[in-house]
Amino acid sequence: MMKNIIKLFSGFLFVAFAFTSCDNGNSSQSNGALSSSAAEKVYVAPGEHDEFYGFISGGFSGQLAVYGLPSGRLFKVIPVFSQDAEKAYGYNEETKPMLNTSHGFVPWDDSHHPDISQTNGELDGRWVFINGNNTPRIAKIDLTTFETTEIIEVPNSAGNHSSSFVTENTEYVVAGTRFSVPVPQKDMPINEYKGNFKGALSFISVDPEDGRMDIKFQIIMPGFNYDLSHPGRDKSHGWFFFSTYNTEEASSLLEVNASQNDKDFIAAVNWKKIEEYVNNGGGTTVPANYAHNVYDESTHMATSTMKKEVLTVNPLDVPGAIYLLPTPKSPHGCDVDPSGEYIVGSGKLSANLTIHSFTKMLAAIEGEKFSGDAYGIPIINFEDVLAGTVEQAGLGPLHTEFDGKGNAYTTFFISSEVVKWELETWEVIDRKDTYYSVGHLMIPGGNSRKPFGKYVLAMNKITKDRYLPTGPEVTQSAQLYDISGDKMELLLDFPTIGEPHYAAGCPADLLKANSKKLFKLEENKHPYAALTEADTKVVRDGKTVHIYMTTIRSHFAPDNIEGVKVGDKVYFHVTNLEQDYDVPHGISMIGANTSELLIMPGQTETFSWEPKQVGVWPFYCTDFCSALHQEMQGYVRVSPANSNIELSWSLGED
Ligand code: K7E
Numbered sequence: 326m327m328k329n330i331i332k333l334f335s336g337f338l339f340v341a342f343a344f345t346s347c348d349n350g351n352s353s354q355s356n357g358a359l360s361s362s363a364a365e366k367v368y369v370a371p372g373e374h375d376e377f378y379g380f381i382s383g384g385f386s387g388q389l390a391v392y393g394l395p396s397g398r399l400f401k402v403i404p405v406f407s408q409d410a411e412k413a414y415g416y417n418e419e420t421k422p423m424l425n426t427s428h429g430f431v432p433w434d435d436s437h438h439p440d441i442s443q444t445n446g447e448l449d450g451r452w453v454f455i456n457g458n459n460t461p462r463i464a465k466i467d468l469t470t471f472e473t474t475e476i477i478e479v480p481n482s483a484g485n486h487s488s489s490f491v492t493e494n495t496e497y498v499v500a501g502t503r504f505s506v507p508v509p510q511k512d513m514p515i516n517e518y519k520g521n522f523k524g525a526l527s528f529i530s531v532d533p534e535d536g537r538m539d540i541k542f543q544i545i546m547p548g549f550n551y552d553l554s555h556p557g558r559d560k561s562h563g564w565f566f567f568s569t570y571n572t573e574e575a576s577s578l579l580e581v582n583a584s585q586n587d588k589d590f591i592a593a594v595n596w597k598k599i600e601e602y603v604n605n606g607g608g609t610t611v612p613a614n615y616a617h618n619v620y621d622e623s624t625h626m627a628t629s630t631m632k633k634e635v636l637t638v639n640p641l642d643v644p645g646a647i648y649l650l651p652t653p654k655s656p657h658g659c660d661v662d663p664s665g666e667y668i669v670g671s672g673k674l675s676a677n678l679t680i681h682s683f684t685k686m687l688a689a690i691e692g693e694k695f696s697g698d699a700y701g702i703p704i705i706n707f708e709d710v711l712a713g714t715v716e717q718a719g720l721g722p723l724h725t726e727f728d729g730k731g732n733a734y735t736t737f738f739i740s741s742e743v744v745k746w747e748l749e750t751w752e753v754i755d756r757k758d759t760y761y762s763v764g765h766l767m768i769p770g771g772n773s774r775k776p777f778g779k780y781v782l783a784m785n786k787i788t789k790d791r792y793l794p795t796g797p798e799v800t801q802s803a804q805l806y807d808i809s810g811d812k813m814e815l816l817l818d819f820p821t822i823g824e825p826h827y828a829a830g831c832p833a834d835l836l837k838a839n840s841k842k843l844f845k846l847e848e849n850k851h852p853y854a855a856l857t858e859a860d861t862k863v864v865r866d867g868k869t870v871h872i873y874m875t876t877i878r879s880h881f882a883p884d885n886i887e888g889v890k891v892g893d894k895v896y897f898h899v900t901n902l903e904q905d906y907d908v909p910h911g912i913s914m915i916g917a918n919t920s921e922l923l924i925m926p927g928q929t930e931t932f933s934w935e936p937k938q939v940g941v942w943p944f945y946c947t948d949f950c951s952a953l954h955q956e957m958q959g960y961v962r963v964s965p966a967n968s969n970i971e972l973s974w975s976l977g978e979d
């Protein structure tokens with residue numbers, strides 16, 4: 326029996342492989358088909374601005390990259406879960422707490438799904454959220470500064486993948502676990518997984534005023550893998566949908582053992598009902614240990630707080646809140662159309678797409694049309710929830726987005742294409758190749774009530790021969806298609822950082838006007854700030870030395886420091902006194918075991934240095950800031966540990 330399954334499955338894989346390689350062979354041919362008007366459509370003249378922002382996840386880079394669309398120009402890599410020496414993120418003293426977790430300092434993660442905050446189901450451009458998949462975390466990026474300002478760890482979770490998607494009014498950012506684990510964690514045999522491991526679905530509330538995140542409740546679900554999720558929209562607002570696989574609850578050789586059930590589930594969660602239950606005192610508070618890290622823009626510093634408990638909800642305690650919708654073949658993507666009526670399940674091992682109807686779901690619940698239950702959670706009869714099927718649309722469907730004009734666009738990984746189909750008729754209208762093996766796709770606003778259906782961005786898993794070769798490792802790739810007409814048109818390939826999983830896009834006008842130009846010095850509340858040169862000083866506290874330093878075109882104050890000794894720990898707290906747009910200064914010190922700082926106007930940042938060698942050691946500005954940038958330098962005299970040279974500091978006293 327087992328052998329047969331392996332055989333069958335390898336057959337499938339072989340077909341898959343054949344498809345991919347055949348596509349690869351065709352590339353140069355399809356390349357030449359681009360018309361010259363495609364170039365015009367992505368051309369943004371020098372000095373002009375793009376029409377859309379695109380926020381593309383960095384995957385295993387752990388970051389989030391900001392692009393302009395349609396040009397595909399890279400504007401910024403926002404450090405989120407990984408240290409970034411360019412911006413000192415995770416290196417300077419101010420941002421190190423952002424990467425604190427219950428496992429200690431974790432300077433990397435795998436970021437997958439950015440999602441922009443919404444009001445009334447429309448993008449509002451306040452924040453973009455993104456999940457850390459590996460050490461479960463959700464980050465929030467402020468879209469006035471384009472900086473990560475909050476990271477919350479998600480306890481009882483592992484492989485935080487069905488994350489981070491927001492409800493219509495950003496009431497919650499939702500984080501579902503991919504891997505089920507013992508909840509709470511404990512030492513137990515792996516082969517006792519079935520029935521014992523659990524999957525936590527976390528609802529993280531977002532304060533409507535300041536955006537502060539807090540885990541409101543976790544639903545402790547059966548031990549399936551919760552792969553992707555999507556909130557209900559409009560008529561289905563108040564519900565959340567999660568795709569599952571491995572409903573077999575296998576813990577080994579999942580490629581076979583998690584592909585046995587003909588259908589897995591999309592779990593439909595009535596979060597409003599659970600919220601009400603919790604607000605009325607329902608749920609169980611259990612011990613937990615997770616970090617909540619918040620960056621304060623006025624102190625320019627992050628603090629990390631360990632939280633010690635979390636509220637859990639047993640689905641069986643809230644009857645009528647959760648149902649399972651049978652969905653063929655290990656669904657990956659789980660997407661809801663802008664009207665909230667259709668829930669698209671993409672069975673990875675299926676050629677068809679399964680679309681469920683929200684209206685039918687409610688009727689089936691009403692009529693108790695159940696085909697059984699899983700651990701007490703009712704399974705709705707498949708036929709009673711099915712809206713339709715897109716037949717034989719391609720191979721290996723993954724993700725779907727919507728253009729707001731009644732069309733859906735689904736990626737097919739194995740057959741390497743984006744397929745356009747029509748809601749309600751379920752007819753395929755158009756298909757275009759991708760190069761190659763596309764994962765997610767993104768239409769700006771395409772998962773909201775109001776998509777901007779002008780472009781679709783495909784994010785590919787395999788690049789092969791699309792760009793100049795760069796050794797064994799080649800760049801990852803995105804492709805932009807014009808979808809304003811009946812037929813899609815491929816406009817542009819552009820490279821991306823890490824692995825682009827999902828992206829979020831919005832009209833540039835939504836963010837442009839709110840983008841901060843500098844930090845006001847008078848609002849700087851950093852405890853070690855020197856707000857004028859007169860405030861600069863050097864203070865010794867035992868073996869710790871604090872340098873309160875300023876920087877302005879084109880000098881540091883002070884720039885000569887003596888009395889530092891081997892064995893000291895020296896903190897450079899540097900305030901950039903500039904109050905003009907786009908005048909950062911940098912600073913770095915020879916031998917410091919950290920990165921440079923890159924300090925924005927009005928901001929204070931700190932790096933530490935532990936001098937190990939006697940001498941006179943220079944520091945300098947790392948950002949070419951003025952014609953006299955090369956003159957921005959200074960010296961620290963380091964004396965032996967037992968020397969009695971007093972601390973002194975100066976500027977301009979040659
Ligand atoms: Cu890349 Cu959304 Cu993590 Cu599919 S996931 S491809």
Ligand code: CUA
Nearest residue numbers: 946948950954
């Ligand atoms: Cu300051 Cu270069």
